[in-house]
Amino acid sequence: MVATLHVCITCRAGTVPEEGKLCPGARLYAALTQAPAPEGVRIQPVECLSACRSGATIALSGPRRWSYIHGPMSDADTKAILGFAAAYEATADGIVPWRERPVLFRKHVIARLPPSGEL
């Protein structure tokens, strides 16, 4: 496991939660964990990534890698997210080459963060 796919499970994505129904973030997490996870990728729920205006939100991180936070995403993007997580896992530094990024991930980027400890 060298990459973690964080999924905000509390994200309402601007909707009013209906009683007995999962919020959009929890729906996305459920969809992502029902599909087979890419090799080397751990899918991790998280309560709030503080990007509520751009939810539902995911983040990719890993040791000695840039982290990327993406949104809005929805359960309709499950296949694309898992494919991108696999591409992220396959990099050495977390930077998927621009030409290999699906439009979804080029446009729906919220922020990125350098590897921890980088000088």
Added chain:
Amino acid sequence: MVATLHVCITCRAGTVPEEGKLCPGARLYAALTQAPAPEGVRIQPVECLSACRSGATIALSGPRRWSYIHGPMSDADTKAILGFAAAYEATADGIVPWRERPVLFRKHVIARLPPSGEL
């Protein structure tokens, strides 16, 4: 040094760069490094935090801590940023209690990310 204050030095913050003048991100970095850095805080320039719509952008990170990405910020916020970086450095987990966060940091949050390696 337990906390890093990343400053995006390429951020144009929606402005058209004028020849011979620093862009808003570089101006913010210059202002932050001219002031005395809080104890335990390293100020680190970074080329693009991919949050261009919310620039100028800063991020706080550290070992076993939540990372926070904030913007828009400007060189007028230098004192507040250094104060908040000191408060971040003083926490164990990177989470400055809500009541202790200046309004600037409550409202201008772009995203946060869990500590790396957290289960």
